[in-house]
Amino acid sequence: MPLTEFELIERYFRDCGAARSDVIAGIGDDAALVAVPPDTELVVATDTLVAGVHFPPGSPAASIGHRALAVNLSDLAAMGARAAWALLALTIPRAEEAWLAEFAAGLAALARAHGVALVGGDTTRGPLTVTVQLLGTVPPGAALRRCGGRAGDALFVSGTPGDAAAGLALEERRLAAEPLALAYLRERFLRPTPRMALGERLRGHASACIDVSDGLLGDAGKLAQASQTGVEISFAAVPVSEPLVRAVGEEQARTLALTGGDDYELLFAVHPEKVSAMLAELPPQRWGYTRIGALRAAPGAEVLREGTVMQFSHSGYQHFT
Amino acid sequence: MPLTEFELIERYFRDCGAARSDVIAGIGDDAALVAVPPDTELVVATDTLVAGVHFPPGSPAASIGHRALAVNLSDLAAMGARAAWALLALTIPRAEEAWLAEFAAGLAALARAHGVALVGGDTTRGPLTVTVQLLGTVPPGAALRRCGGRAGDALFVSGTPGDAAAGLALEERRLAAEPLALAYLRERFLRPTPRMALGERLRGHASACIDVSDGLLGDAGKLAQASQTGVEISFAAVPVSEPLVRAVGEEQARTLALTGGDDYELLFAVHPEKVSAMLAELPPQRWGYTRIGALRAAPGAEVLREGTVMQFSHSGYQHFT
Structure with a gap:
């Protein structure tokens, strides 16, 4: 019945x-x-x-x-x-x-x-x-916002973006990988880890913060736009997981990290004067975050490799275009 | 674009x-x-x-x-x-x-x-x-709940249930009606009126309250069950609108009022000692509500007509059966 x-x-x-x-x-x-x-x-x-x-x-x-x-x-x-x-x-x-x-x-x-x-x-x-x-x-007034960043702020990201996008490709059999990498990457798509503890600890440190869900590069652009700044990301600095590199190679891993979706990591800006206190209080190797670039005065979101601006066919997931 | x-x-x-x-x-x-x-x-x-x-x-x-x-x-x-x-x-x-x-x-x-x-x-x-x-x-502790009713409480309903169900039938061309009734009934389906002011004013008067959305009889049963009572409704007392009676006749109008969905009216129980104060403070002709029955000790939801229990093929809308 x-x-x-x-x-x-x-x-x-x-x-x-x-x-x-x-x-x-x-x-x-x-x-x-x-x-x-x-x-x-x-x-x-x-x-x-x-x-x-x-x-x-x-x-x-x-x-x-x-x-x-x-x-x-x-x-x-x-x-x-x-x-x-x-x-x-x-x-x-x-x-x-x-x-x-x-x-x-x-x-x-x-x-x-x-x-x-x-x-x-x-x-x-x-x-x-x-x-x-x-x-x-x-607490009143303590919420992190997208709009608090200023030109010169350092930019950090938690975790290793790109894993979930590769996990989805594996799930949909658009990609193959060795068993260990496959299990790890699928898990990152199927059971992403929201960064709750890090988010709470970033209060008082971060000037701006956004959830990386539609692609790191696109979400960095949203944070920058809300803060009325631009943003530069160093391609070489983008953290990628070993299983992702094993599955798709280092070049493609960083590209996926910048343009793939479903990461559910935190991308946050920190004023230069506050960086050392944060690094001391929240050791990056324990809290799992990486410096990848900075906010800048000129608008737009760019990825730099050895001094040249890289081009991507898209910067993230779009529902209606 | x-x-x-x-x-x-x-x-x-x-x-x-x-x-x-x-x-x-x-x-x-x-x-x-x-x-x-x-x-x-x-x-x-x-x-x-x-x-x-x-x-x-x-x-x-x-x-x-x-x-x-x-x-x-x-x-x-x-x-x-x-x-x-x-x-x-x-x-x-x-x-x-x-x-x-x-x-x-x-x-x-x-x-x-x-x-x-x-x-x-x-x-x-x-x-x-x-x-x-x-x-x-x-305000703290002031919320109306489904579970506060007691046997003997008078039962009231706002508005004229059944109109929206007829309006939907007209919208889907399962029913025909003269233009004035049609316009009124369709409007009751397309733009139902949530009873916000009445809900707030019922604080301190009603012992229990529920939103009539899946059918008056079925929702009365839910209120009674949450209150660990049963409920009796007088068929003759169920209020029906003139356009609904013109569209489907009085017998069918009351049946629709009891079993149709999408009314978004309030059904509420009031302790006998509180009824007269409520009637004085919230005149029914101005606030648009009607006494239709009472909660009782014996479980179940029954509709009585001239002393006999009526049977309905269903008491309201069910999503999964």
Whole structure:
């Protein structure tokens, strides 16, 4: 017998995520009720994953659940916020119990890891589409923004971008790799790691921050534009993982790192006078970030190699062009 | 030349909705930042409209924009909350400027009418799906819940349910009606009125409240179940509009009122000792609500006509059965 919407929610989503004492009413009423801590600002993000657009049809359900939350967590990390409550708007063609159980498990594991309670949502029938809304908090005035950078600020990126784009290409069999590299790169696409702890620690250090989701070069351009500056990136400085280099070679690895999507790393600018304090307080080898360039006065986003400007056919993912 | 996602958001959604001084950062960063008033609880809802499921394909874009916000406003009304900030997750097959302009106008008009700022969202390519997330506030402990009803409480409903279900049937040409009735009923489907002012005024009066969206009888059953009671509704007392009676006759009008969907009215229980104060403070003829029955100790939801229990083939809309 097919599940009713009520049964589906009770079975898979009632206890999905962390238990939090500030949830006054979670799933089961017309809306959720939560107590926002005093002396905080509320940070709110929403991101949608569409089957066939943001993940291949037939993607593992646990990965879809993980990624739907991860892409929103990453937006909060980029604001320097701490995540607290999530809502899930899930559109599915039919209620398949095995799929739902895996999806919920993937979402729940990441939610619990970051103390996020699932407090509400909506379940509807239709083409597979997952929208998560995530709420979090930040001390007043402390949020990281895209717009705070100034010419001369040093530019850093966390992790090793490009891995997820290669993982997706492997997942879609557009690329082949040896088993170890394949496993690592696929995992970076299927279960990206939002940089929550780094985002919070960057408050007071970074002048501007953005989530790298549509390609490092394009997102660097967005940060620069919001800050009314330009940006220069050193091709040789772009960090790439060993598995990525083994899979596609060093040249292609750096190109993928600059133009591939789905990284969910943090790209941040730091005023020159604040760089040494940050490096001391957040040792790069422990926190996993790399200096890759600087903001500049002249507008535009350029990648330099041995003094010459490189050309790329595109700078990142575009939905409508 | 097709619009980029950035241009699309700038052109249609940047100034969509009310301007609010408590929005610290709206559209344009990784997440929105808002200041929640002290001494309030945060109320959060999300609802999705899927093309072909929640509205006919080819529905007017302005109506889709209006309804996507209205269904969420109605959820906040049912909690007795005041709406403040919305996020929009819009999935569209392609960026059609005329459609987007109408959609945004429909959303913006309702948002401004209720003081709601659009502070963020996500625009993705895929099958037409609209998810709105709505945030609002309520004084601590004052939220209306589904679970507060007791046996003996009087049951009231706002407006004239059934109109929207008839409007949808007219829209889909499953029903015909004379021009005046047709225009009225279609409007009730295309542009439902969330009962925001009534919801806020019911705080302190109602013991329990629910948004009537999936059918009055079914939603009454949900309120009763959450309150650990049953419910009896008097068939003769169910309010129906004159246009609905003209379109389908009185018997069918009441049946539609009990089992049709998309009403976005409020159904609320009131303790017997509080009824007269409510009737005095909120005159029913001005606030547009009607007593239709009562909560009872025995479980279940029944409709009584001249002392006998009526049978319906279904009690409301179900997504997955």
